[in-house]
Amino acid sequence: MLDCFKYPFDSKLIQRKKKFLRKILLDQQGLIEKRIVVLGGSTTAEVVNMLELFLLDRGVKPIFYESEYGKYYESVFFNNEEIYKFKPDIIYVHTSNVNITVFPKLSDDQDQVNKKLDDEFYRFRSLWEKVLVEHECVVIQNNFELLPYRELGNLDSVVIQGKNNFLLKLNSLMANYACSSKNFYINDINYLSASIGLEKWHDRCLWYTSKYAMSFEAITQNAHNLSAIICAIWGKTSKCLVLDLDNTLWGGEIGDDGVEGILIGNDNPQGEAYCDFQKYIKKLHDRGIILSVCSKNNFDRAQLGFAHKDSVLKLDDFSSFVANWQPKSDNIDTITRELNIGLDSIVFIDDNPAERNLVESQLSSVRVPNLGRSIVDYILHIDRNNFFEPISISSDDLQRNLYYKSNKVREVEVGKFKSFEDYLLSLRMQAEVSSFSRPYLERITQLINKTNQYNLTTKRMTYGEIERLMYEKSSIAFYGRLKDKFGDNGLVSAIIGSVMEDSVNIDLWIMSCRVFKRTMEYVMFDELVRRCRAQNIKKIIGHYIPSPKNNLVCDHYHTIGFSLIYRDTNSVSSWEYNIPEYPCETNKFIEIVRGEDD
Amino acid sequence: MISIVQEIFRDVFDNEELIITKETKSAELKDWDSVAHIDILIALENEFSLKFSIEEAYNIKSVKDILDLLEKKKLNKL
Numbered sequence: 001m002l003d004c005f006k007y008p009f010d011s012k013l014i015q016r017k018k019k020f021l022r023k024i025l026l027d028q029q030g031l032i033e034k035r036i037v038v039l040g041g042s043t044t045a046e047v048v049n050m051l052e053l054f055l056l057d058r059g060v061k062p063i064f065y066e067s068e069y070g071k072y073y074e075s076v077f078f079n080n081e082e083i084y085k086f087k088p089d090i091i092y093v094h095t096s097n098v099n100i101t102v103f104p105k106l107s108d109d110q111d112q113v114n115k116k117l118d119d120e121f122y123r124f125r126s127l128w129e130k131v132l133v134e135h136e137c138v139v140i141q142n143n144f145e146l147l148p149y150r151e152l153g154n155l156d157s158v159v160i161q162g163k164n165n166f167l168l169k170l171n172s173l174m175a176n177y178a179c180s181s182k183n184f185y186i187n188d189i190n191y192l193s194a195s196i197g198l199e200k201w202h203d204r205c206l207w208y209t210s211k212y213a214m215s216f217e218a219i220t221q222n223a224h225n226l227s228a229i230i231c232a233i234w235g236k237t238s239k240c241l242v243l244d245l246d247n248t249l250w251g252g253e254i255g256d257d258g259v260e261g262i263l264i265g266n267d268n269p270q271g272e273a274y275c276d277f278q279k280y281i282k283k284l285h286d287r288g289i290i291l292s293v294c295s296k297n298n299f300d301r302a303q304l305g306f307a308h309k310d311s312v313l314k315l316d317d318f319s320s321f322v323a324n325w326q327p328k329s330d331n332i333d334t335i336t337r338e339l340n341i342g343l344d345s346i347v348f349i350d351d352n353p354a355e356r357n358l359v360e361s362q363l364s365s366v367r368v369p370n371l372g373r374s375i376v377d378y379i380l381h382i383d384r385n386n387f388f389e390p391i392s393i394s395s396d397d398l399q400r401n402l403y404y405k406s407n408k409v410r411e412v413e414v415g416k417f418k419s420f421e422d423y424l425l426s427l428r429m430q431a432e433v434s435s436f437s438r439p440y441l442e443r444i445t446q447l448i449n450k451t452n453q454y455n456l457t458t459k460r461m462t463y464g465e466i467e468r469l470m471y472e473k474s475s476i477a478f479y480g481r482l483k484d485k486f487g488d489n490g491l492v493s494a495i496i497g498s499v500m501e502d503s504v505n506i507d508l509w510i511m512s513c514r515v516f517k518r519t520m521e522y523v524m525f526d527e528l529v530r531r532c533r534a535q536n537i538k539k540i541i542g543h544y545i546p547s548p549k550n551n552l553v554c555d556h557y558h559t560i561g562f563s564l565i566y567r568d569t570n571s572v573s574s575w576e577y578n579i580p581e582y583p584c585e586t587n588k589f590i591e592i593v594r595g596e597d598d
Numbered sequence: 599m600i601s602i603v604q605e606i607f608r609d610v611f612d613n614e615e616l617i618i619t620k621e622t623k624s625a626e627l628k629d630w631d632s633v634a635h636i637d638i639l640i641a642l643e644n645e646f647s648l649k650f651s652i653e654e655a656y657n658i659k660s661v662k663d664i665l666d667l668l669e670k671k672k673l674n675k676l
Contacts, residue, residue, distance in 0.1 A: 012644040015637065019612030045633060205652050206636070216640050 001360075001367055005057045007384040011220035018049055025056035030548060034230065037065045037088040037137075039072035039127075041095035042213035050223035058231050069211065072099070076127050080134065089462075090230060091131050093124075093141045096189065096213040097167055100144075104161045113160045121173045128177075128184060136464055138183040138233055140226065143171045145193035145214075148202040182463045185229055185391060189214075192221045195384075228386035234460060235449035238367060238387040239341055240290040241281065242332055244350035245302055245323075249281075249313065250274050251375065254305045255297055265310025273375040278312035280379045285317055288400035289388055290339060292320040294331045294348070299323045319404040328355050329362035339404065340513040342452060342549060347387045349378070392442060399490060403514050406486040424519065424589040427484040431520065432593045433527045436470050436477045436494075443491045444479055447510060452549040454511040454521075456542065456556060461508075474499045476531050480524050482515050482590070489514055493524050503539040504532055509556075516552075522587040525560055532579055540577040546570070560586070603664060606641045610634055623660040642668070 002021070004010035014021065034055070038044050048064050055062050065086045067075035072093055075083065083091075100120060104113045128139050144167040150156035157164040171190055178186045193201035196218065203215035214222065231237060246253040251263025251270045263271040264278070285291050291313070295302050302323035306315045315321070320338050322331045328350070336343055344365040350356050351371055360368040369381045410427070417423040436444060445463045452458070469477045480493040492512040497504040506528075511520060532540060542557045544550075554571075558564070562575035600620070608616050611629050624630040630638075639655055642648075642664065648671050650658075658664055 012641075016606065016609045016641045016644070017612075018637075020609070023612065046636075205650070205655065208652055209655055210632075210636055 002057060003370075005054060005224070006369055007224075007381055009220050009224055011217045014050070014053060014220060015216055018053060021053055022049075022056070025053065026061070028056070028059065031056070031059055031061035032234070033061050033063060034089045034234070035063045035065070035087060036230075037067070037083055037086060037091045039067045039075060039091065039093045039095075041070060041072045041093075041099035042207075043069060043211045044094055046212065046216060046219050047094055047222065050219050051226055054223045054227035055230065058227055058236060060227075060231065060234075060236070073123065073127060076131055080130075084134065088135055088137045090233075091135065091137055091139050092187075092226065093127070093139065095124075095142050095144075097144050097147055098207075098213050100167070100170075103163045104166055106161050108161055110160060113166070117166065117169055117173070121170060124174070125177065128181075132181075132183060132464075136462065138185065138462060140185045140187050140229055141174065141178075142187045142189045143174050145189050145201060146198060148198050148204075182467075185233070187222070187226055187229060189222060189225075192225055193218065196221055225386070228389040229391070232389040232391045233449075233462075235446070237389055238289075238347045239345040240292055240319075240335075240339060240347070241284060241382075241388075242292045242294045242335060242346055242348045242366075243281070244352070244355065245293060245295040245297060245305060247351045247375075248349060248378075249278060250305055250308070250311070255301050259304050259308050262305060262308060264305075264308055270375060271310070275310060275312060277375060277378050280382070282312050282317070284382075284388060285313075285401060287388075287390065290320075290341070290401065290404055291318045292335050292339070293318055293322060294328050294335065294350075295323045296325055296328070297323040316405075317401075319401070319408070327358065327362075329359050332359060332363060332366060340453075340516065347382070349382065399488075402487060403489055407514065409486055410484075421589070427486070427518075427589075429482060429484045429518065429590040430593060431483075431523045431590045432481040433478055433523065434594065436466065436479060438470075440479060440491055441467055444494055447491065447494060447512060448508065451510040451512060452547070453513055453552045454516065455547070455550050456509045456553055457507065457545045458547045458550060459508045469496060476504055476528070476535075478527060478531070480520060480527070482518065482520050482523075493520055495524055495528055497528070497540075499535065499537065502537055503541055504528075504537050506540065506542045509542070519587065519589050521556070521560070523590050523592065526585050526587050526592075529579055530583075533583070538579055540579065541565075542575045542577070544571075544573045544575070546572065599665060599668060600661070602645065603642070603661065603668075606638060606645060610637045610641060618661050620662045620665060621660070625659070638664075646671075 004013045038048055044066050048066060052062050065083065065088065072095055101123070102116050102120065104116055108116070124141070128141065131139055146164050146167060150164060152159065152162050156162035157168065159165065174186055178184050201214055201218045203212065206212045206215060243249055251274055252261055254262055264274045265271045266275065281291065293302070303315060303321070305311065306313060320335045322335060324331070332343070332346060332348065336346065343363050346366045348356065348359050348366050348368045349371065356368045359366055367387060369385050371378050371381050414423045417426060441463060445461070445466055448466065449460050469475045476495070476497040476499060478495060479491050481491050482489045492515045494508070494510055495506060496508040497506045509524070528540065542562055544554060544557060546554065557575035562577045565574045565576050567573040600618070604616070604618050607618050608614055611634065624635065639650055639658070643650060646668060654667055658667065
């Protein structure tokens with residue numbers, strides 16, 4: 001992560017050195033390609049340049065198709081063939097208030113204003129719906145920023161004839177639509193323009209000379225915001241916040257100042273600011289972000305801080321707690337192993353620039369924001385970097401921290417048994433296996449796009465593609481849920497296969513890291529065999545495609561009993577399994593519950 | 599002054615060896631197209647903390663135009 005792409009984004013530097021930055025960013029290894037159609041309601045050249053840089057910084061290499069200037073609507077309705085051939089992953093509709101065709105007039109009554117609102121909204125909605133039906137892609141739509149002037153003064157956002165009022169109503173219609181549709185996301189430029197200020201957002205000179213609907217500074221903000229949405233759609237968001245303690249979560253040093261001496265709570269301005277910072281982190285935790293401590297401190301002393309009566313965060317909120325005198329880069333490495341997550345899922349927060357620098361230089365995939373000058377800036381440096389951008393709030397996110405907590409209990413438990421088998425039996429595990437069904441599609445999509453380790457092919461899919469599988473006769477697609485005496489782990493595994501005559505090809509096999517070493521893979525395998533048998537399928541073909549993160553499963557098919565057909569020079573391997581005449585189950589530890597239709 | 603302007607040109611065109619003189623004209627410098635023109639103007643605005651009017655932006659056709667304009671705007675500021 002280059003410094004200029006961190007909040008507060010160095011728009012001037014990025015702008016000036018964009019060719020150089022592009023060159024070095026394109027030099028990175030392992031970039032993922034995404035094909036993006038940009039439908040412009042104004043000039044898009046710089047919008048595309050900046051978006052490319054921000055995406056490259058996140059490891060995504062975009063390939064663009066830009067509509068002709070201002071032809072965002074026409075290119076979909078009259079020039080669709082080209083877009084179809086381009087095969088977009090994303091269609092981005094870059095419109096703004098200059099694209100409103102008819103605003104209310106002063107003489108309009110309520111009905112006339114409503115009619116204009118409907119017409120304006122319908123024009124956009126028809127575009128999204130056409131695109132979503134015809135292409136396998138997601139749509140990202142700008143909402144509207146306010147106008148730089150108010151023809152009716154303060155009444156402009158009060159009366160129905162006010163233009164700004166009209167824009168706010170349209171935004172609300174768009175938001176409602178986004179809440180009830182899949183594969184459709186809002187790029188909130190109304191918020192972005194408010195946060196940098198409308199006077200900086202609009203550059204009238206740039207509009208009249210080159211037809212840019214926003215200033216170059218605004219374009220940078222927009223590019224960052226868009227890249228965050230795009231990365232979130234493909235699961236490239238952070239999962240875990242690793243926090244320093246002294247002068248990060250409270251003012252002062254717990255070792256020297258003691259519990260009564262640290263600054264936290266509403267008794268003084270600094271303490272209040274630290275309190276608000278903890279509240280912000282608590283909110284992240286509530287929506288599923290894992291918290292961890294990494295502090296240079298004596299372990300027992302470090303924990304004392306959370307016993308302070310005004311500490312919002314409690315010891316219990318942390319899934320991992322490391323306090324010692326080792327280098328923080330080593331400790332973060334330990335934390336990732338303990339939580340079974342990748343270094344690129346980590347955001348590291350420390351008030352000390354030297355520690356940040358060490359971690360950033362040793363662990364380049366950990367994301368390390370600057371924190372500004374004091375506690376009052378901390379929240380912004382986490383928030384505005386959009387590390388934890390959610391694309392939707394699934395019930396699984398709200399549960400996630402429970403899993404990690406009960407995993408801790410399980411770890412304590414495992415030491416009490418003579419053998420691992422005894423331990424597994426003691427868990428009293430129950431699995432449910434069922435065909436894909438609508439209530440679970442969102443979670444399945446999330447799992448498919450976020451699972452890196454237990455992932456045989458690292459095939460990523462959109463909600464729409466997965467939804468379609470439910471109706472395809474030639475597909476086998478089912479999920480597995482697992483619970484035990486400590487709690488419900490939720491939906492943790494999925495297999496997708498395509499049937500060809502009397503064999504089935506496993507396109508995707510994934511399992512959440514939450515349930516590693518619980519033998520859940522055997523449940524999934526037995527179910528696959530059972531389904532094959534029911535369809536008279538004789539052979540199962542599996543593939544392992546190596547990625548930087550899935551080494552864990554390089555031997556998966558061998559372990560399960562497949563024989564190797566072929567392995568190429570890149571270690572991509574194919575395996576086969578001939579279904580035996582008589583059923584033989586491989587799962588020994590988990591009780592199976594099956595869905596009604598299966 | 600010209601050395602600062604030259605740095606901007608080198609960054610915008612990503613060419614460390616580019617040498618500009620007062621006589622360099624947009625029509626003669628291959629990469630100095632309408633897109634690069636905006637990049638140069640914005641980098642100049644940021645570097646010298648000033649704003650060009652539409653007329654000024656439109657009338658710049660050479661490095662000399664830029665230097666004259668910067669001189670004039672600097673005097674106005676004093």
